[in-house]
Each structure stands twice: as structure tokens, then as C-alpha cells.
Amino acid sequence: MTQDRISAQLAFLTEADRLKSIQRATTLCDASRRENSAEHSWHIALYALTLAEHAERPVNIGRVIQMILLHDIVEIDAGDAPIHGGPDPAIQAIKEQKAADRIFGILPADQRDHYRALWEEFEAAETDDAIFAKSIDRVQPLIANLETGGGSWIEYDVTAQQLETRVGVKVRRGAPKVWQALKQRIDTWFAENRG
Amino acid sequence: MTQDRISAQLAFLTEADRLKSIQRATTLCDASRRENSAEHSWHIALYALTLAEHAERPVNIGRVIQMILLHDIVEIDAGDAPIHGGPDPAIQAIKEQKAADRIFGILPADQRDHYRALWEEFEAAETDDAIFAKSIDRVQPLIANLETGGGSWIEYDVTAQQLETRVGVKVRRGAPKVWQALKQRIDTWFAENRG
Secondary structure (H helix, E strand, C coil): CHHHHHHHHHHHHHHHHHHHHCEEEEECCCCCCEEEHHHHHHHHHHHHHHHHHHCCCCCCHHHHHHHHHHCCCCHHHHCCCCCCCCCCHHHHHHHHHHHHHHHHCCCCHHHHHHHHHHHHHHHHCCCHHHHHHHHHHHHHHHHHHHHCCCCHHHHCCCCHHHHHHHHHHHHHHHCHHHHHHHHHHHHHHHHHHHC | CHHHHHHHHHHHHHHHHHHHHCEEEEECCCCCCEEEHHHHHHHHHHHHHHHHHHCCCCCCHHHHHHHHHHCCCCHHHHCCCCCCCCCCHHHHHHHHHHHHHHHHCCCCHHHHHHHHHHHHHHHHCCCHHHHHHHHHHHHHHHHHHHHCCCCHHHHCCCCHHHHHHHHHHHHHHHCHHHHHHHHHHHHHHHHHHHC
8 A cells, every 4th residue: 555655656756846847937047048846846845835925924934935845736738827927817727737637646535636736826926825825926026127127028029017917916915025125126127118 | 041042053054055056966847957965955854744645654744854954054164965876975974064064053042953963964864754864865856857857867877786885775765666667667777778
């Protein structure tokens, strides 16, 4: 029994390896190449751990990190949906549900249900843990864009108003002090490039 | 004060981005390219979460995952030391201590000390949490080698005895049931390729 269980778990972990080949719109901070969703997941887990003290409401950082480790795995089948210039959210959501069925379905049933619930919680963004996790997921690409002189803001011709709607509202909801720390750099970039 | 603290934390997180450019000896499971240390860190965090129930002794999975998120950051300065064919361990250890001074030193002092202590605990591999984290760090590249028909075992001409000393002992120490689940595939590969 234990060996069957481990076999299923290892099959899931081997499937998860494919997340390293899913490219995102954002580049590395040195602009050398596009970031992939696996290394992005590591980076925002480290962001969440380091910035947890600034969460707007108290969070269980262990749960936040678990959500983050799992949050992009559906992209193996559904692909990345960029914040700016992404596909129709309703169609993407259907693809992601199918992906979750297949990929989490590789696991033993109890673990499948546990991971699925954590992923659904992240997507719904209603609990304090999920709200903070979502805010961190938005902060990291924002910083990559600042570091590379605009990044995907240039590529997708993003306006200050679009950044506010797609990113600002979500970051402030979970981590307002982090947004405050970045606001001057953001305002300067948009004033200079979209003025 | 808070804004200075966040600035230091964001500077550390931006520096950490460079881990995505540190290449490891191991390739992805589809052999398409070498793995980098950032995506490896995500993958073994997911391994640890998924396989924690098979730890030889009870672990605090939150602490294990924190160690894993931090365990390779020193490679930004010191480079990756492959399991097979790596540099002199004593020289590498000095490089890694210097790297830890610089990189964790970007953080506010309390967080610098906390992360440094977690990294030192991982390196020492004496606590139950660190023993399990180390065993998982050895399992993931082993599976990548099995998936790619040999991988770095071929490149570094690894014998069954070397695998036992460098990998087997460490995996069994923290997660013997996981080793048991892989043993037949490993024995078959070495019988067919090193017989």
C-alpha cells in the first residue's frame, strides 16, 4: 500500500517537472530571458516568507507558501495567462479546471483533494491567506518590470490605469505597505513613459 | 522605519532573482536543458510537502520548506557544487560562508540571522527537519537521472558504489521508504549500464 502511494506521489512530482517549461510574460530582473512558472513559484514563496510581517491581516505563512507552491501547476496543461494581454478569463478558467482534474488527479485521493482545495482557495482570493498570496503573486512581476525598465508594460502597452486595476488594487488588498514602498518608482515610470 | 525595512527586504528578493541563472548538473525530466537552482528549489519544496508523511522521523513541514526555499541561495556567489564531480568540499564551504555573509546580509538584522540559522541547520544535517530536507534534495536529481536514461550519472561516469555513498545513504537516512520505492529502477539502470 505504502509503495503504491509513493508511486502515485512520485508520478505527480515527475509531471510537475513540466512547469519548468511554461514561459511567463515577465523576464528575469537582468532581462536575459523570460521567466518560467516553476522558478516564479519559488521566488514568490520566498517573497511571501520575507514579507509576511507586512500582510494587511494576520496569515498562516505555512498555508500561504503551500498555496504558492501549487498555484501555477495547472499551467502545465492550460498555459500561463499573463496579467496584461492574457486570454478570456472565462475560457482560461475552464481550461484550468480541466488541468486541475488531470494533474492533481495523479495523486492519492486524500492528497488530491487537499491540494485541489488549496488551489481553489488561492483562486477564489477570499481568505486572508489567499488574499496575501495573490498580492505577492502580483508584486514580483511588478518589480521585474521596474528592474528591466518597463518589461511587459512596454510589450503590452499598459497604462497607469490598467496597472491600477490589474495590479494595484490586488497588491494593496493584501500588502498595502509593500505597495506604498513601490509607489514612487511606479509613478515615476508611468509619468516618464506614459505622460 | 517600516519603509526602510521593506526596502532592504525587496533588495534581498531582487538579488535572489539571480538564482534563476545558476545552472545545475541535472537536466529537466525531458532532457531539454539543464535545470537551474531556483526551479530546483521550487520542485524540492513540492517534493517535501508531498512526501512529508514518509519522513523517517516526524518533521515540521513548514520549517523544512523554509530551509529548502533558502538552501541554494548561496550559489548566487559560490556556484552549484554537483553531487557527482563537484569541487573540493572544504573550498566550496568557505565560498558558501562568504556568500551567506553577503546575501543574507542584505536583509534587516533579525531576518538575516533567522535565515542564516535555517541555512546553517540545513547544511549541518543534524536535526530531523534538516535530515529530511537533505534526503529530498538528493531524491529529486536521482529521479531526473532515471527519467532521462542516466543523465549526470553518464556524464560523470558514476558507479553504483558512488551513488550509494553520495546519494543512497542520505536518502535512506531521511526517507527510507522513498528509497525503497526507487531501488528497483536504480538497480536495473546500474546493472544494465555498469555491469
